[in-house]
Amino acid sequence: xxxxxxxxxxxxxxxxxxxxxxxxxxxxxxxxxxxxxxxxxxxxxxxxxxxxxxxxxxxxxxxxxxxxxxxxxxxxxxxxxxxxxxxxxxxxxxxxxxxxxxxxxxxxxxxxxxxxxxxxxxxxxxxxxxxxxxxxxxxxxxxxxxxxxxxxxxxxxxxxxxxxxxxxxxxxxxxxxxxxxxxxxxxxxxxxxxxxxxxxxxxxxxxxxxxxxxxxxxxxxxxxxxxxxxxxxxxxxxxxxxxxxxxxxxxxxxxxxxxxxxxxxxxxxxxxxxxxxxxxxxxxxxxxxxxxxxxxxxxxxxxxxxxxxxxxxxxxxxxxxxxxxxxxxxxxxxxxxxxxxxxxxxxxxxxxxxxxxxxxxxxxxxxxxxxxxxxxxxxxxxxxxxxxxxxxxxxxxxxxxxxxxxxxxxxxxxxxxxxxxxxxxxxxxxxxxxxxxxxxxxxxxxxxxxxxxxxxxxxxxxxxxxxxxxxxxxxxxxxxxxxxxxxxxxxxxxxxxxxxxxxxxxxxxxxxxxxxxxxxxxxxxxxxxxxxxxxxxxxxxxxxxxxxxxxx
Numbered sequence: 001x002x003x004x005x006x007x008x009x010x011x012x013x014x015x016x017x018x019x020x021x022x023x024x025x026x027x028x029x030x031x032x033x034x035x036x037x038x039x040x041x042x043x044x045x046x047x048x049x050x051x052x053x054x055x056x057x058x059x060x061x062x063x064x065x066x067x068x069x070x071x072x073x074x075x076x077x078x079x080x081x082x083x084x085x086x087x088x089x090x091x092x093x094x095x096x097x098x099x100x101x102x103x104x105x106x107x108x109x110x111x112x113x114x115x116x117x118x119x120x121x122x123x124x125x126x127x128x129x130x131x132x133x134x135x136x137x138x139x140x141x142x143x144x145x146x147x148x149x150x151x152x153x154x155x156x157x158x159x160x161x162x163x164x165x166x167x168x169x170x171x172x173x174x175x176x177x178x179x180x181x182x183x184x185x186x187x188x189x190x191x192x193x194x195x196x197x198x199x200x201x202x203x204x205x206x207x208x209x210x211x212x213x214x215x216x217x218x219x220x221x222x223x224x225x226x227x228x229x230x231x232x233x234x235x236x237x238x239x240x241x242x243x244x245x246x247x248x249x250x251x252x253x254x255x256x257x258x259x260x261x262x263x264x265x266x267x268x269x270x271x272x273x274x275x276x277x278x279x280x281x282x283x284x285x286x287x288x289x290x291x292x293x294x295x296x297x298x299x300x301x302x303x304x305x306x307x308x309x310x311x312x313x314x315x316x317x318x319x320x321x322x323x324x325x326x327x328x329x330x331x332x333x334x335x336x337x338x339x340x341x342x343x344x345x346x347x348x349x350x351x352x353x354x355x356x357x358x359x360x361x362x363x364x365x366x367x368x369x370x371x372x373x374x375x376x377x378x379x380x381x382x383x384x385x386x387x388x389x390x391x392x393x394x395x396x397x398x399x400x401x402x403x404x405x406x407x408x409x410x411x412x413x414x415x416x417x418x419x420x421x422x423x424x425x426x427x428x429x430x431x432x433x434x435x436x437x438x439x440x441x442x443x444x445x446x447x448x449x450x451x452x453x454x455x456x457x458x459x460x461x462x463x464x465x466x467x468x469x470x471x472x473x474x475x476x477x478x479x480x481x482x483x484x485x486x487x488x489x490x491x492x493x494x495x496x497x498x499x500x501x502x503x504x505x506x507x508x509x510x511x512x513x514x515x516x517x518x519x520x521x522x523x524x525x526x527x528x529x530x531x532x533x534x535x536x537x538x539x540x541x542x543x544x545x546x547x548x549x550x551x552x
Contacts (some may be wrong), residue, residue, distance in 0.1 A: 348376050
């Protein structure tokens with residue numbers, strides 16, 4: 001299967017093969033769920049029946065996942081954007097549907113239906129989105145010379161897809177939708193909104209916030225989890241500086257040109273008028289040499305660290321004997337500091353390197369004190385275990401500075417929200433007296449010492465909403481009547497917003513209109529599709545449950 005897909009797509013769909021190969025591997029691993037190491041004898045895997053397949057069999061795995069992958073590529077043109085989990089679920093539902101269709105004696109589609117299906121496939125569409133006969137013919141020509149896959153194999157997958165679609169349609173039923181649901185959705189999408197927004201500047205809001213133990217202690221107690229210090233590992237390090245390996249490196253023009261040609265965009269010329277390749281290379285030659293020297297010296301430092309790691313293991317060097325051993329190698333041991341998911345010593349890359357280093361240090365212990373080599377800003381290092389520091393909740397005194405910052409931010413948000421609610425109440429009161437929204441906002445903002453501005457939004461419907469309107473605004477519209485003012489909401493930028501519905505016009509839903517009919521059809525297809533997917537998912541799960549390992 002993999003060989004055929006590689007041969008078939010390597011000319012016309014080159015980039016798809018890498019994606020396909022990755023998802024095939026992930027899916028196979030997911031299904032087989034083996035855990036043996038590379039050098040362990042393969043245990044006898046119990047049979048895992050799935051209808052008439054055995055998911056413990058490599059051949060049946062390849063049949064299931066190979067057909068599934070090909071089905072997706074034929075229909076969509078690629079597997080891009082589809083997760084391995086989605087592919088695996090589609091494989092189970094597709095095969096369950098085909099098995100059940102066979103058990104019902106569902107007839108095969110006609111030649112005309114197959115021809116129409118081929119013309120609809122994304123794999124054979126041109127840049128204009130229409131069926132490309134040449135693309136299809138080229139695909140068939142390549143199949144004729146491939147010994148591992150024939151047109152009949154591809155036809156089997158296409159036929160299976162049609163039978164799958166037919167069976168899903170039978171399961172789904174007519175997709176009945178209540179008229180009230182259509183009216184509600186149509187009204188929501190066709191309502192015409194004319195809005196005015198009052199945006200309150202959070203940065204200009206500067207209340208006086210008292211910092212005292214009376215306020216800070218209870219807040220810290222309620223938010224202690226925010227300041228919990230995670231588990232960390234204390235390490236020393238043997239460092240290998242790239243600079244120690246840089247001086248001895250020499251490069252030929254061929255070396256530099258090869259490095260440049262591998263990625264010219266990495267070395268932009270200062271003079272943008274130069275376009276000839278040779279002239280461009282000459283202009284950035286020094287940049288290329290600097291980059292190549294840095295890469296090669298960092299690689300050399302990493303090799304040196306790796307060589308040391310091998311020596312420590314081969315010679316069984318104990319931690320107590322490490323300083324003396326390092327002296328014989330002209331190396332020194334330096335106490336580096338703590339490494340955790342939130343912290344790392346500056347010499348090892350600082351906080352930015354914590355996520356990379358934490359898994360390495362978690363594997364260290366008194367019995368396994370030496371790490372694998374790691375890259376550092378200065379080159380490479382070998383880490384040496386010193387101690388484990390357990391996670392703990394600090395006392396306020398340990399993190400008082402951080403607690404004050406957290407308390408101040410939380411209090412700022414609380415007071416801003418409170419001021420926003422009072423601001424809304426004042427605006428509503430002014431509107432009730434007949435003031436315009438702009439005047440009401442100005443008066444309320446001045447009284448509350450807030451900085452606010454009013455903006456009018458061009459009338460729109462949710463079917464064609466403004467692209468630059470903050471998403472928080474849309475959440476207020478469902479319950480906002482004409483003339484109403486929304487709750488005070490905060491946006492992703494932390495500003496506050498009031499939404500005023502200047503006008504709200506909802507056209508009547510006409511059951512005879514094309515819009516009503518189209519929406520009813522689409523809602524019906526969506527709901528019936530969910531029903532079919534749920535039934536097939538249940539059927540596949542029930543089949544797998546028959547041979548699931550017993551719970552311990």
